[in-house]
Amino acid sequence: MSLKKTRIKDIAALSGVSIGTVDRVLHKRGEVADKTRQKVEEILKETKYTPNVMAQVLKSKKSFNLVSLLPESTKDYSYWEKHPLGMARAIEELEPFPMTLNEITFDILNEKDFQKKTESVLNLKPDGVLLAPIFKSESIVFCSKLKKENIPFVFVDGYIEETSFLAYIGEDMFRSGKVAGQLIDMVTTKNSDILVVNIAKNLQNVLHLNTRTQGFLSYFKDSGKNKGKKIYLNIPDSSPESVKIAIGKEFQKHPGIRSIFITGSRSYLIAPFLEEKGMNSVHLIGYDLLDMNVKYLKAGISRFLIGQRPEEQTFKGIRKLFEYLAYNKIPEKIEYIPVDIITSENVDFFI
Amino acid sequence: MSLKKTRIKDIAALSGVSIGTVDRVLHKRGEVADKTRQKVEEILKETKYTPNVMAQVLKSKKSFNLVSLLPESTKDYSYWEKHPLGMARAIEELEPFPMTLNEITFDILNEKDFQKKTESVLNLKPDGVLLAPIFKSESIVFCSKLKKENIPFVFVDGYIEETSFLAYIGEDMFRSGKVAGQLIDMVTTKNSDILVVNIAKNLQNVLHLNTRTQGFLSYFKDSGKNKGKKIYLNIPDSSPESVKIAIGKEFQKHPGIRSIFITGSRSYLIAPFLEEKGMNSVHLIGYDLLDMNVKYLKAGISRFLIGQRPEEQTFKGIRKLFEYLAYNKIPEKIEYIPVDIITSENVDFFI
DNA sequence: CTGAAAGCGCTTACAG
DNA sequence: CTGAAAGCGCTTACAG
Numbered sequence: 001m002s003l004k005k006t007r008i009k010d011i012a013a014l015s016g017v018s019i020g021t022v023d024r025v026l027h028k029r030g031e032v033a034d035k036t037r038q039k040v041e042e043i044l045k046e047t048k049y050t051p052n053v054m055a056q057v058l059k060s061k062k063s064f065n066l067v068s069l070l071p072e073s074t075k076d077y078s079y080w081e082k083h084p085l086g087m088a089r090a091i092e093e094l095e096p097f098p099m100t101l102n103e104i105t106f107d108i109l110n111e112k113d114f115q116k117k118t119e120s121v122l123n124l125k126p127d128g129v130l131l132a133p134i135f136k137s138e139s140i141v142f143c144s145k146l147k148k149e150n151i152p153f154v155f156v157d158g159y160i161e162e163t164s165f166l167a168y169i170g171e172d173m174f175r176s177g178k179v180a181g182q183l184i185d186m187v188t189t190k191n192s193d194i195l196v197v198n199i200a201k202n203l204q205n206v207l208h209l210n211t212r213t214q215g216f217l218s219y220f221k222d223s224g225k226n227k228g229k230k231i232y233l234n235i236p237d238s239s240p241e242s243v244k245i246a247i248g249k250e251f252q253k254h255p256g257i258r259s260i261f262i263t264g265s266r267s268y269l270i271a272p273f274l275e276e277k278g279m280n281s282v283h284l285i286g287y288d289l290l291d292m293n294v295k296y297l298k299a300g301i302s303r304f305l306i307g308q309r310p311e312e313q314t315f316k317g318i319r320k321l322f323e324y325l326a327y328n329k330i331p332e333k334i335e336y337i338p339v340d341i342i343t344s345e346n347v348d349f350f351i
Numbered sequence: 352m353s354l355k356k357t358r359i360k361d362i363a364a365l366s367g368v369s370i371g372t373v374d375r376v377l378h379k380r381g382e383v384a385d386k387t388r389q390k391v392e393e394i395l396k397e398t399k400y401t402p403n404v405m406a407q408v409l410k411s412k413k414s415f416n417l418v419s420l421l422p423e424s425t426k427d428y429s430y431w432e433k434h435p436l437g438m439a440r441a442i443e444e445l446e447p448f449p450m451t452l453n454e455i456t457f458d459i460l461n462e463k464d465f466q467k468k469t470e471s472v473l474n475l476k477p478d479g480v481l482l483a484p485i486f487k488s489e490s491i492v493f494c495s496k497l498k499k500e501n502i503p504f505v506f507v508d509g510y511i512e513e514t515s516f517l518a519y520i521g522e523d524m525f526r527s528g529k530v531a532g533q534l535i536d537m538v539t540t541k542n543s544d545i546l547v548v549n550i551a552k553n554l555q556n557v558l559h560l561n562t563r564t565q566g567f568l569s570y571f572k573d574s575g576k577n578k579g580k581k582i583y584l585n586i587p588d589s590s591p592e593s594v595k596i597a598i599g600k601e602f603q604k605h606p607g608i609r610s611i612f613i614t615g616s617r618s619y620l621i622a623p624f625l626e627e628k629g630m631n632s633v634h635l636i637g638y639d640l641l642d643m644n645v646k647y648l649k650a651g652i653s654r655f656l657i658g659q660r661p662e663e664q665t666f667k668g669i670r671k672l673f674e675y676l677a678y679n680k681i682p683e684k685i686e687y688i689p690v691d692i693i694t695s696e697n698v699d700f701f702i
Numbered sequence: 703c704t705g706a707a708a709g710c711g712c713t714t715a716c717a718g
Numbered sequence: 719c720t721g722a723a724a725g726c727g728c729t730t731a732c733a734g
Contacts, residue, residue, distance in 0.1 A: 007727055018705045023729065031703055053447035054409040055727035058710050096404035172700075179696045186538050186654070186694075219696070223651075303537070338700035341692040343537075345530045345570070349523075349689035358711055369721045374713065382719055406711035410726050 006047045014047070015040045026051075053326075063098035064325050066318065067126040069117060070156075071108035071134060076238070078290050079265050079310065080108075083156070086314035087130070094322055101318070102126070111135050118142040122149070128321035129153040130314065133160050154321055156313040158208060159334070166324060169316045171308040172336040173208045177215020177263075179339045180285055183304050184259045185224045187283050192258035193229045195250055199243065199266050201236050209263040212287075216261055231257065243269040259283040268292035271301040289342065289351055298344045307340035307350055357398040365398070366391045377402075404677070414449035415676050417669065418477040420468060421507075422459035422485060427589070429641050430616050430661065431459070434507070437665035438481070445673055452669070453477070462486050469493040473500070479672035480504040481665065484511050505672055507664040509559060510685070517675060520667045522659040523687040524559045528566025528614075530690045531636055534655050535610045536575045538634050543609035544580045546601055550594065550617050552587050560614040563638075567612055582608065594620040610634040619643035622652040640693065640702055649695045658691035658701055 008026075012019045017036060024032050025040040032040075043049075073081035084103060091101055102124055107113040114135050121129060122145060129146060131153050133139035143163035146153050152166040159168035184194060196213060200206045217230065231254055235246045247270055251257055259282060262270055267286025274282055275296075284302040286293065288310075296302045316335065323329040342350055359377075363370045368387060375383050376391040383391075394400075424432035435454060442452050453475055458464040465486050472480060473496060480497060482504050484490035494514035497504050503517040510519035535545060547564060551557045568581065582605055586597045598621055602608055610633060613621055618637025625633055626647075635653040637644065639661075647653045667686065674680040693701055 005727095008729095009727075019728085020705055020730090021703085024704090027729085033703060036703080052409070052727050054405050055710090056729080058403070058405040058409055058712090058726090059728045059730085060710085175696070175700075179694065182694055182696045336700060338691075339697040340689075341694065341697060343530065343533055343692065345526070345533045346690040346692060349526075349687065356711095359713095360711075370712085371714090371721055372719085375720090378713090384719060387719080403711050406726090407713080408726095409710090409728090410712045410714085 005052065006049050007052070008049075011040065011043050011047065011049055014043045057097055063100060064127045064322065065100045065102070065124065066128045066130065066321055067102045067104060067121050067124050068130040068314070068318075069104050069106065069121050070130070070132045070314075072105035074108075077108050079288050082310040083314045086311035086316075087318050089311070090315045090318035090322070094319070097322070097326065099322065108134060111138055114138050115141075118145075122146075126151060127325055128166075130317045130321065131155055132157045133163075134158070136160060139163070152321060152324055154317045156317050157310075165333075167317070167320050167331045167333055167335065169313045169320070169335045170337055171208070172339065173211035174215035174218070175336075176287075176306055176308070176339045177212035177217075178219045179215075179341065180212070180261055180304075180306060181216040181219025181224060183285055183341065184261060184283060185219065185226050187303060188226050188228070188259050190226055191228045192226065193231055193254050193256040194226070195231045195233060195247075195254070195257045195260045197247070197260060197262040197270065198232075198234045199238050199262070199264055199269065200234065203234050203236075212263045216263075228256070228258075229254070238266065238269065240269055240272070244273050247273045257282065260285070262286040264288075265290055265293065267302050267305070268296055271296035275299075275301050289347065294347055294351060297342070297347055300344065303343070305342045305347070307342050309337045309340065309350075312337060356403065357400050358403070359400075362391065362394050362398065362400055365394045408448055414451060415478045415673065416451045416453070416475065417479045417481065417672055418453045418455060418472050418475050419481040419665070419669075420455050420457065420472050421481070421483045421665075423456035425459075428459050430639050433661040434483075434665045437662035437667075438669050440662070441666045441669035441673070445670070448673070448677065450673065459485060462489055465489050466492075469496075473497075477502060478676055479517075481668045481672065482506055483508045484514075485509070487511060490514070503672065503675055505668040507668050508661075516684075518668070518671045518682045518684055518686065520664045520671070520686045521688055522559070523690065524562035525566035525569070526687075527638075527657055527659070527690045528563035528568075529570045530566075530692065531563070531612050531655075531657060532567040532570025532575060534636055534692065535612060535634060536570065536577050538654060539577050539579070539610050541577055542579045543577065544582055544605050544607040545577070546582045546584060546598075546605070546608050546611045548598070548611060548613040548621065549583075549585045550589050550613070550615055550620070551585065554585050554587075563614045567614075579607070579609075580605070589617065589620065591620055591623070595624050598624045608633065611636070613637040615639075616641055616644065618653050618656070619647055622647035626650075626652050640698065645698055645702060648693070648698055651695065654694070656693045656698070658693050660688045660691065663688060 008019045008022050011022045021032060022040055025037050068087060070083050071080045087101060104117050104120055106117040115138050129151055133155055139160055147164050155165050155168040157170050159165060198209050200209055233250055235243055265288035267284055270284060285304040287306050289305060289307055293305055297305055320331040359370045359373050362373045372383060373391055376388050419438060421434050422431045438452060455468050455471055457468040466489050480502055484506055490511055498515050506516050506519040508521050510516060549560050551560055584601055586594055616639035618635055636655040638657050640656060640658055644656055648656055671682040
């Protein structure tokens with residue numbers, strides 16, 4: 001069927017040199033006469049030589065040491081609990097290749113802790129890093145250090161344009177907001193009010209919430225049929241009580257509200273309000289398949305969740321680092337994960 | 352970090368035998384004294400020995416020869432055009448392992464051709480087969496031959512319970528019908544009529560259309576709010592004109608129709624009718640991201656498409672065959688692909 | 703600047 | 719029944 005692969009030995013014979021010399025040319029480790037080098041390179045090109053990866057790995061026993069730096073998954077931030085699974089799956093799938101992964105986590109509310117942990121990462125002298133750049137300025141400092149050390153790094157869950165990242169795998173935030181807009185537009189009647197909720201201490205600092213909001217609004221601007229009022233609510237304190245109170249106030253002020261878009265993963269804080277008041281006809285849509293969110297989705301309290309496949313993000317991140325290190329393969333710089341539309345009927349496929 | 356892997360050499364030293372003997376025990380090729388065997392097996396267990404895959408592949412140079420047998424993609428059946436891409440991706444990803452894939456296609460309308468092609472497959476003496484069992488009785492015959500030859504096979508796009516398949520990767524048809532039901536229920540008003548369309552010459556023979564219909568109806572039986580009439584239409588002739596005429600007749604008989612569920616991938620035959628008549632408020636939902644379907648989705652003529660990731664089906668099928676052959680890994684027998692809900696706003700992520 | 707040799711962990715064919 | 723040796727394709731250290 002396929003032609004037998006040419007080996008270094010063949011190249012050597014064709015060029016009239018020894019395999020050692022071929023290897024020196026291949027790996028550009030010098031000490032080869034110009035004329036010899038040219039001859040070998042010519043043969044290499046003609047034969048389209050590619051190395052036998054099996055033999056390379058077997059011989060070199062070089063093991064890639066990767067490090068991930070992601071927020072710790074906590075009760076309040078359980079979005080992060082899926083990320084390690086994707087990394088584990090990537091390592092397992094690449095099992096024949098010697099590779100280690102050190103998972104370092106930081107407190108998502110604590111810049112100082114992040115900073116400290118970046119030092120731990122550097123101390124491990126990794127061959128590649130997977131990173132969620134939650135804190136922008138601290139991340140920039142860290143990335144420039146990585147660059148100086150020539151360590152490639154991949155972003156998940158967000159990216160910082162000004163850095164020299166190898167790849168980003170994650171959501172198209174603007175687009176996902178548009179999808180949310182379209183879904184609400186489809187299920188509501190023509191002119192009902194829409195409540196847009198952000199839960200964040202420091203809203204202006206949370207890029208993905210803002211970008212999703214913009215996408216959401218742009219849908220109604222461009223093509224929405226529902227011309228109802230948009231009501232904006234920012235809740236700085238994420239305690240269950242304060243969320244309930246804040247939502248309650250809005251319904252008093254605007255009894256015409258028929259749908260709620262929450263820009264983050266905390267629809268589980270809003271659902272109890274709707275449940276208690278028996279407001280079954282209000283359409284709630286939010287993000288991420290946290291256990292509590294799924295519970296309210298299945299119970300019919302919230303209508304849609306939008307998923308962003310956290311596990312797939314880290315899986316692909318590790319793969320890309322590996323392929324870059326092992327084969328020198330340059331990945332697509334930005335790979336958007338599909339925006340998944342999830343209802344009570346298809347949610348089981350995604351968890 | 353991780354302990355150095357034990358090698359055959361280590362096992363040999365610990366057991367007080369030579370590496371040749373260890374190998375004989377490992378591969379159960381006999382010619383080992385019982386006592387020796389027991390000793391070696393004990394050490395093997397203690398050390399949790401696993402072979403170095405790299406060295407195995409390098410040495411044996413054994414190449415797996417896989418064959419796929421899928422319908423040919425034609426203008427009328429372009430659903431099948433994505434399947435080869437998934438296989439190509441799998442082969443590429445497994446590139447370091449020597450493997451060949453022969454892609455054989457058959458005429459989806461011709462049992463005899465299928466039968467003939469099964470012979471071609473067998474003649475290739477494959478190590479594993481990927482198969483879409485479109486024709487049930489012919490597939491059963493073929494599968495029993497594969498079984499007799501000890502050739503593992505994986506189904507995509509449907510499976511036949513009575514055969515000894517290694518794995519199935521594909522849709523949960525009943526569940527996907529339920530999802531369609533839920534979507535229509537969400538976007539229509541309480542009591543409007545729903546048209547359920549099947550396009551098939553021999554409807555009773557087409558399992559997936561029937562199963563999807565059942566799932567669809569079960570949604571309304573269990574939890575649907577829309578209590579409108581369900582109107583069933585089967586169109587045996589799939590020419591654009593006859594579809595248009597058939598749909599037109601139904602609307603005359605039932606002017607209350609506000610939504611259409613087509614159980615297969617030919618929503619592109621129904622959309623032109625709605626477009627011509629300017630029936631923008633009728634909700635059309637169908638299957639599969641064929642170019643023409645996507646066109647009507649983006650134009651706002653159809654509301655939802657349900658996707659079943661054909662590329663991922665074949666990708667995973669090839670992977671499972673490989674892992675079974677290379678590592679003897681027994682896969683999950685039935686792996687359902689997620690039911691994707693696709694609108695004009697998120698469709699670009701899926702094509 | 704170049705070649706010959708050893709060795710990565712495994713499998714296979716052969717000798718005893 | 720068992721062991722010693724060759725070799726898969728590559729890399730590395732050494733001799734010249």
